[in-house]
Amino acid sequence: MLMCEQVSLDLGPNCILANVNLQVAAGESVCLVGPSGCGKTSLLRLAAGAVEVSSGHMKNHFRTTAAVFQEPRLLPWRRMLDNIALGLKARGVNRHERLARARTLADKVGLAGYDQHFPHELSGGMQQRVALARALAVDADFLLLDEPFSALDVGLRSEAQGLVQCLVVDQGIATLMVTHDLTEALRLAHRVVVLSGAPGTVVCEHRVSTPFAERTPAWLYEEAGHLLRQPVVQDSFLFHPDSEVA
Numbered sequence: 177m178l179m180c181e182q183v184s185l186d187l188g189p190n191c192i193l194a195n196v197n198l199q200v201a202a203g204e205s206v207c208l209v210g211p212s213g214c215g216k217t218s219l220l221r222l223a224a225g226a227v228e229v230s231s232g233h234m235k236n237h238f239r240t241t242a243a244v245f246q247e248p249r250l251l252p253w254r255r256m257l258d259n260i261a262l263g264l265k266a267r268g269v270n271r272h273e274r275l276a277r278a279r280t281l282a283d284k285v286g287l288a289g290y291d292q293h294f295p296h297e298l299s300g301g302m303q304q305r306v307a308l309a310r311a312l313a314v315d316a317d318f319l320l321l322d323e324p325f326s327a328l329d330v331g332l333r334s335e336a337q338g339l340v341q342c343l344v345v346d347q348g349i350a351t352l353m354v355t356h357d358l359t360e361a362l363r364l365a366h367r368v369v370v371l372s373g374a375p376g377t378v379v380c381e382h383r384v385s386t387p388f389a390e391r392t393p394a395w396l397y398e399e400a401g402h403l404l405r406q407p408v409v410q411d412s413f414l415f416h417p418d419s420e421v422a
C-alpha cells in the first residue's frame with residue numbers, strides 16, 4: 177500500500193504540494209488529474225522515493241515499484257529484448273534467464289517476433305509497450321505511470337490503455353497514473369483523484385464503481401460530463417461552462 181498523509185513538498189522557495197492525503201491499496205488503480213503544473217509528476221516522484229517530503233508522511237509498502245514515463249526512454253543501441261531485460265541485468269539475473277523472461281513479457285504486450293529490432297525500428301506505440309514490459313520485468317506490484325500514452329495517436333492509445341487495464345484486472349498490479357485525459361482516467365481507474373493547482377492539493381476523489389467491461393466510450397463521455405459538473409472540478413480545470421467565450 178502507498179500512504180500519503182498531510183504531505184507537503186517545497187522546491188526552492190515554492191510550495192508545490194500542500195497537505196496531500198492519498199492512498200493506493202494493493203491491486204488498486206488510481207488516476208491523478210489536475211491542471212498543468214499542479215504537482216502530479218512531483219507526487220509520483222515522491223511515491224518513487226526520488227524526492228523527500230518537506231512535511232507529512234509518505235510510506236510506500238509495495239514490494240517493487242517501477243515507473244513508465246511519457247517518453248519510452250529505451251536504450252537506442254540495445255535490441256528490444258535487451259531493453260525489456262535491462263532491470264533484470266541490474267539485479268544479477270543471468271543472460272539466459274533474463275532473455276527468457278523478456279520474451280514472455282514481449283509476448284504478453286503483443287511484441288512477439290520483434291526480439292531483434294532496435295527502438296528506432298519500432299513504432300511509438302510499440303516502444304511504449306517495451307517500456308511497459310521493462311517495468312513489469314522486475315516483477316513490480318506497483319506501477320507509476322506518468323502520462324505514458326499522451327504521445328500516442330488515438331488507436332494506439334486505446335490499445336495501450338487496454339493493456340494496462342489487463343494488468344490491473346488480471347494480474348492485480350496497483351497503479352498510480354497521471355493523465356490529462358479525464359476519459360482515460362475513468363476508463364482505467366478504480367478511483368480518480370483531482371488536484372487543484374498552486375499549491376497542489378486533493379480537491380475531489382471520485383470512486384468509479386462501474387465494472388471495467390461496461391466502461392464504453394459513451395459511458396466514459398457521460399461520466400466525464402458528470403464529473404466536470406462538480407464546481408471543485410471545474411475550478412481545478414478553470415473550466416466554467418457558463419462563462420462567455422470572447
Ligand SMILES: Nc1ncnc2c1ncn2[C@@H]1O[C@H](COP(=O)(O)OP(=O)(O)OP(=O)(O)O)[C@@H](O)[C@H]1O
Nearest residue numbers: 187188190192210211212213214215216217218219
Ligand atoms: N526541480 C524543480 N525545482 C523547482 N521547481 C520545480 C522542479 N520540478 C518541478 N517544479 C515545479 O513544480 C510545479 C509542479 O510541477 P509538476 O511537473 O509536478 O506538475 P504537473 O502537474 O505534473 O505538470 P504537467 O501536467 O504540466 O506535467 C511546477 O510549477 C514546476 O515548475
